Amino acid sequence: xxxxxxxxxxxxxxxxxxxxxxxxxxxxxxxxxxxxxxxxxxxxxxxxxxxxxxxxxxxxxxxxxxxxxxxxxxxxxxxxxxxxxxxx
Numbered sequence: 520x521x522x523x524x525x526x527x528x529x530x531x532x533x534x535x536x537x538x539x540x541x542x543x544x545x546x547x548x549x550x551x552x553x554x555x556x557x558x559x560x561x562x563x564x565x566x567x568x569x570x571x572x573x574x575x576x577x578x579x580x581x582x583x584x585x586x587x588x589x590x591x592x593x594x595x596x597x598x599x600x601x602x603x604x605x606x607x
Contacts, residue, residue: 524560529553 521540526533527548536545544557 524558525555526558527551527553527555533558 522535522537523544524533524535525545525548527550529548530551530553532548532550534549545555547553548555
């Protein structure tokens with residue numbers, strides 16, 4: 520649910536309100552009953568932390584992932600890989 524910022528035009532006080540996107544904007548200040556104006560704010564972007572996120576990642580343990588090495592073919596190859604596949 521997004522957070523919207525409002526400013527009371529009577530007192531100048533700013534406040535935030537959690538609302539659904541489909542909810543109508545507030546018309547009156549909850550403190551004084553004066554008219555309010557919804558402000559445009561930049562919001563927060565999504566922040567990804569960690570070593571990376573890939574479409575092939577899953578919640579399963581890493582032991583379930585296929586391993587590629589000199590002795591084990593993988594990725595649909597008939598011959599073993601000379602190194603692990605690189606993820607981009």
